[in-house]
Amino acid sequence: MRDFAGRTAFVTGAASGIGLALARVFAAEGMNVMLADIEAGALDAAVAQLAEFAPRIGSVVCDVADLESVSHAAAATVEAYGPVHILCNNAGVAGGSGIDAIAPETWRWVVDVNLMGVVHGIAAFLPGMRAHGQAGHMVNTASMAGLQANIGFSPYVATKYAVVGMSEGLAKDLAGEGIGVSVICPGFVRTQIAASARNRPERYGVGAKPAPGGKAALLAQQLAGNAEAGLDPDAGARQVLEAIRTNALYVFTHPEMRDEVDARFAAIDAAFKRTAG
Numbered sequence: 522m523r524d525f526a527g528r529t530a531f532v533t534g535a536a537s538g539i540g541l542a543l544a545r546v547f548a549a550e551g552m553n554v555m556l557a558d559i560e561a562g563a564l565d566a567a568v569a570q571l572a573e574f575a576p577r578i579g580s581v582v583c584d585v586a587d588l589e590s591v592s593h594a595a596a597a598t599v600e601a602y603g604p605v606h607i608l609c610n611n612a613g614v615a616g617g618s619g620i621d622a623i624a625p626e627t628w629r630w631v632v633d634v635n636l637m638g639v640v641h642g643i644a645a646f647l648p649g650m651r652a653h654g655q656a657g658h659m660v661n662t663a664s665m666a667g668l669q670a671n672i673g674f675s676p677y678v679a680t681k682y683a684v685v686g687m688s689e690g691l692a693k694d695l696a697g698e699g700i701g702v703s704v705i706c707p708g709f710v711r712t713q714i715a716a717s718a719r720n721r722p723e724r725y726g727v728g729a730k731p732a733p734g735g736k737a738a739l740l741a742q743q744l745a746g747n748a749e750a751g752l753d754p755d756a757g758a759r760q761v762l763e764a765i766r767t768n769a770l771y772v773f774t775h776p777e778m779r780d781e782v783d784a785r786f787a788a789i790d791a792a793f794k795r796t797a798g
């Protein structure tokens with residue numbers, strides 16, 4: 522997809538971090554942008570920020586874990602701006618680490634947002650994107666945790682592997698239909714991800730704090746103690762824009778993390794060789 526001005530983008534998790542940065546780059550390209558998020562106050566603030574330089578910015582409170590809520594958001598977007606060209610399934614939460622300390626409710630919350638949120642976005646938007654027949658693009662936010670499990674076994678890793686796999690399959694499925702697919706796999710980005718529990722709905726109970734000394738706890742500590750830690754989300758969003766332009770499947774914002782993926786591939790390769798031998 523090469524022409525952005527006057528087209529429409531829908532972004533989930535758009536009140537903060539990577540989602541807000543995506544909304545900002547689309548708005549700067551002259552697109553109509555519908556921001557969707559579960560956190561109403563932050564959403565209002567995000568809209569006010571973008572409306573200062575972009576006239577066609579809308580918002581809808583939406584829980585991506587709930588298909589009805591996403592379908593309502595899709596209808597509101599079409600009503601406001603017409604056909605949707607870019608869908609960003611970006612909302613995500615971090616929770617649970619250490620296999621012995623993950624409550625079933627935490628699994629459900631993370632799976633419902635990080636995985637089912639993407640499934641719901643596809644269900645609610647893809648039929649319309651196919652029907653209008655113009656160029657379109659889907660961006661799914663995964664993580665480097667979708668390619669290597671160095672932060673430990675966790676619902677987060679499980680869902681991000683799933684998002685990478687779904688995106689790879691979708692790219693093939695949609696290749697002949699003029700709808701591109703990109704999956705963004707960032708390392709650490711300067712966002713509010715470490716405070717994901719702020720948007721944990723009551724129905725999922727209260728999550729346990731990360732085990733002291735565990736990788737998730739150390740990461741949260743590092744991020745909290747260093748306001749400058751991690752990539753600027755705007756830099757990641759600019760890379761996504763370029764990936765949409767060139768229809769690139771993978772967006773890697775942290776090339777220095779390649780070794781971790783190489784190590785996984787090497788272990789897989791060695792296992793194949795053992796079997797073959």
Ligand SMILES: NC(=O)c1ccc[n+]([C@@H]2O[C@H](COP(=O)([O-])OP(=O)(O)OC[C@H]3O[C@@H](n4cnc5c(N)ncnc54)[C@H](O)[C@@H]3O)[C@@H](O)[C@H]2O)c1
Nearest residue numbers: 534536537538539559584585612613664709710712713714
């Ligand atoms: N920050 C990082 O280091 C990092 C690294 C890799 C991947 N990611 C991924 O980037 C995406 C965006 O996260 P971020 O880092 O910008 O964090 P963030 O917390 O700053 O933003 C996430 C947004 O998602 C919203 N959200 C949470 N639950 C929701 C729900 N049920 N429905 C709708 N919106 C919901 C939040 O309100 C928030 O505005 C996530 O998928 C995350 O897993 C982040």
